[in-house]
Amino acid sequence: MDMYTLFIADDEKIVIExxxxxxxxxxxxxQITGTAMxxxxxxxxxNCLRPDxxxxxxxxxxxxxxxxxxxxxxxxxxxxxxMISGYSEFTYAKRAIEMEAVDYLVKPMEAADIVASxxxxxxxxxKRKEESKLTSKIELYEAELEEKHVLDxxxxxxxxxxxxxxxxxxxxxxxxxxxxxxxxxxxxEKCLEEFIYIVEDSVVMVSPRPHDLQxxxxxxxxxxxxxxxxxxxxxxxxxxxxxxxxxxxxxxxGIFGSQCLTKYEELKEYGLHQGTTMxxxxxxxxxxxxxxxxxxxxxxxxxxxxxAEVNKLSPKKTKYLCFNLIKTFLRHVEAEYELEDKxxxxxxxxxxxxxxxxxxEELKQWLTNTVRExxxxxxxxxxxxxxxxVLELKQYVNEHYSEPIVLDELGRRFYKSxxxxxxxxxxxxxxxxxEYITSxxxxxxxxxxxxxxxxxxxxxxxxxYSNHKYFNQVFKKHAGKTPGQYRSRHLxxxx
Numbered sequence: 264m265d266m267y268t269l270f271i272a273d274d275e276k277i278v279i280e281x282x283x284x285x286x287x288x289x290x291x292x293x294q295i296t297g298t299a300m301x302x303x304x305x306x307x308x309x310n311c312l313r314p315d316x317x318x319x320x321x322x323x324x325x326x327x328x329x330x331x332x333x334x335x336x337x338x339x340x341x342x343x344x345x346m347i348s349g350y351s352e353f354t355y356a357k358r359a360i361e362m363e364a365v366d367y368l369v370k371p372m373e374a375a376d377i378v379a380s381x382x383x384x385x386x387x388x389x390k391r392k393e394e395s396k397l398t399s400k401i402e403l404y405e406a407e408l409e410e411k412h413v414l415d416x417x418x419x420x421x422x423x424x425x426x427x428x429x430x431x432x433x434x435x436x437x438x439x440x441x442x443x444x445x446x447x448x449x450x451x452e453k454c455l456e457e458f459i460y461i462v463e464d465s466v467v468m469v470s471p472r473p474h475d476l477q478x479x480x481x482x483x484x485x486x487x488x489x490x491x492x493x494x495x496x497x498x499x500x501x502x503x504x505x506x507x508x509x510x511x512x513x514x515x516x517g518i519f520g521s522q523c524l525t526k527y528e529e530l531k532e533y534g535l536h537q538g539t540t541m542x543x544x545x546x547x548x549x550x551x552x553x554x555x556x557x558x559x560x561x562x563x564x565x566x567x568x569x570x571a572e573v574n575k576l577s578p579k580k581t582k583y584l585c586f587n588l589i590k591t592f593l594r595h596v597e598a599e600y601e602l603e604d605k606x607x608x609x610x611x612x613x614x615x616x617x618x619x620x621x622x623x624e625e626l627k628q629w630l631t632n633t634v635r636e637x638x639x640x641x642x643x644x645x646x647x648x649x650x651x652x653v654l655e656l657k658q659y660v661n662e663h664y665s666e667p668i669v670l671d672e673l674g675r676r677f678y679k680s681x682x683x684x685x686x687x688x689x690x691x692x693x694x695x696x697x698e699y700i701t702s703x704x705x706x707x708x709x710x711x712x713x714x715x716x717x718x719x720x721x722x723x724x725x726x727x728y729s730n731h732k733y734f735n736q737v738f739k740k741h742a743g744k745t746p747g748q749y750r751s752r753h754l755x756x757x758x
Contacts, residue, residue, distance in 0.1 A: 265392075267385060268296040270314040272305035272331065273347070274323045278370070282318060285374045286381075293381060302326025310338045316365075316384045318377075321348035321355050329355075332362045341391065343384045347372065413458045413469055416503045435473035436494040436506040437480060438514045439466040443487035450483060465514075467507070473497075480524060490517045491524045515587065541570045545588050549595045560592060564630045568623055582617050585626055589613060589633055596637055652677065653691040656684065657699065664703045665727050670696075704728070705741045712750040719746045 269288065273279050279298050288295060296314045299305035303325035309317060317335065321328040332344050346359040349370045356367040365387060366380035417436070439446075447466060451459055458469040470476045473496040480491050492514030494506035509527040517525035548563060549556075567588055571581040590613070613633075620626045656677070660668065670681040673696075677684065688696040704726040711722045720731055728734035738746050 266292050266294055267316060267388060268312070268314040269293050269381070270297050270299075270305070270309055270312060270317045270319075271295065272299045272302070272317065272319040272323060272328075274300050274320060276300065278320070278347075282377065286378055291378065291381060291385070293385075300324075302328070302331050305331055306334050309335045309342070313339055314342070315388055316343045316345065316381065318345045318347065318381075321346055321359070329358055329362065332359070332364065336362075343387060345380045345384060413503070414460050416500060417460075417467065417469065417507050418462075418504070431469070431471055431497075431500050431503075433473055433496060433498050434469055434471050434503075434506070435476050435496050436503070436510040437466075437468045437470065437476060437491055438507070438510040439468070439480070439489050439491045440464060440514060440518070441487060442466055442489045446483055446486040446489055449486055453483065454479060467510075469503070477524065477526070484523050489523065490514060492517055493524065493526045495527050515590075516583075518586075541567060541584055542587055545584075545591055549591050556592075556595065560634050561631070563588065564627060564634070567630075568627050571623065581623065581626065582620075585630055586613065586617060589630060592634065593637065596641070649687055650691055652679075653688055656688060656696065657692070660696075660700050660703050664700065664707060665725055667727065667729075668700055700727075701737060701741065705738060708734075708738060708746065709742065709749065712746055713753045719750075722746065 271279050271282050273282070279300070283295055283298070293316075296312050297308045299308055300323070302323040305317075305319065305323070306326060309331075317331075319328045319331055323331075326334070328346055328348075332346075335342055344359070344362075344364045345366045345368065346355075346364045347368045347370060348355055359367050365384045368376055368380060413431075447461070450466065450468070454468065454470065456471055460467045470479075472479075476493060480493075483489070484491075492510045492512065494509035494513070497503070497506050513525040513527040513530065516530060517523070545563070545567070548559070567584055570576075571584060576584070617626070617629065620629055656673070659673070659676070670684070673684055674681040679687075685696055688699070692699060694702075708722050708726045711717055711725065712719075715722075717725070723731050723734040726734070728737070735745055738749070742749055744752070
């Protein structure tokens with residue numbers, strides 16, 4: 264229990280001294296923080312010292328105890344009073360209780376009565392403290408729940424009900440890249456009403472103060488080298504995902520045009536709505552996870568350049584299309600190959616290279632070279648996600664061959680469907696996963712037959728087979744002889 268402070272006010276010095284010395288206050292975690300002999304002095308000290316409990320006489324010069332309660336509670340509503348008096352008049356007691364005094368004691372008082380009243384006050388303080396802790400936990404939980412809900416809706420991961428605890432009546436979404444740690448720290452300090460998330464390599468912010476958002480972000484622009492995109496102002500939670508897409512689109516334009524901040528409503532000035540059909544086709548191509556992305560990229564580059572030519576897109580619009588193509592390609596490759604670093608750095612570096620190109624031919628050649636460089640890098644440095652998954656599957660089989668291996672369990676362990684795992688393994692390993700499991704088990708059985716005196720039935724169990732007859736059949740199929748024949752031949756060779 265924490266130490267609490269007690270202030271004593273009485274117009275009789277002997278009473279104050281008696282109250283101070285009659286009880287071992289430290290035993291009850293109480294510290295006497297001050298005393299006063301009149302109401303006015305008591306009020307001044309109470310407002311200054313801010314004790315937890317006040318033990319005060321009803322009748323004092325300058326200001327009586329009831330007025331003291333009223334005035335002191337204006338400054339500190341949580342202050343607890345225990346009133347004492349030489350009068351047992353019901354009127355005084357009633358008024359004191361109405362003013363939320365914890366207790367009313369009549370002089371002369373026993374030490375036990377004083378302690379009982381103070382304990383009652385302490386219990387009330389402890390209860391308040393627990394209620395405050397609970398309230399804080401609830402508020403924190405609600406804030407976390409609200410923040411998670413907004414993010415889930417933003418990313419399209421959940422239905423839009425129940426609505427956030429603070430409904431977003433009006434808001435805008437901002438997406439920021441090129442930020443540093445200082446930028447994020449200052450952003451969180453300055454934007455206390457905003458929902459701020461780190462999503463992959465971007466800061467995503469949902470602001471219920473959309474009309475102030477631009478000024479807030481610009482004021483932080485000198486921290487690092489951020490590029491920022493802002494959605495249109497929205498009035499309904501239903502539009503959160505759409506607002507997020509708008510902010511991302513504005514960000515792309517900002518990166519493409521080397522602008523610090525771009526608002527979605529300004530995009531018409533770029534005329535970049537032309538080319539939407541091709542942009543959708545690019546997104547669709549990569550969302551389908553093409554198996555042979557390297558060869559297909561050549562066709563997609565040709566198609567993009569032909570589209571630009573047929574539709575007579577300006578150089579700026581053509582570069583915008585190509586910028587989206589190469590960025591989407593690199594994002595796909597980085598995810599597929601689980602790269603921790605970006606292949607060619609931030610988007611603005613690509614834009615700077617692209618800005619120097621003067622013709623469609625140069626642009627096409629640059630796209631082709633960039634794809635080729637990515638291929639060469641990956642050939643030298645990385646294995647694909649699929650290849651890595653096959654290696655992990657093989658490792659699992661080698662570690663668990665003695666146990667039952669069920670395809671459904673593999674699917675749960677590697678977060679893939681059983682059908683997908685079978686297809687992936689066959690494609691990359693040149694044999695089915697069941698053939699691989701069998702080959703591992705038979706090789707281990709051979710080793711045990713050659714190097715141990717274990718019974719064949721024991722070897723059968725140690726290599727994952729529960730049926731002795733089936734084990735013999737499988738072994739003979741793969742080794743050309745029964746386990747017993749294999750062991751005999753090996754022993755003969757040893758001699």
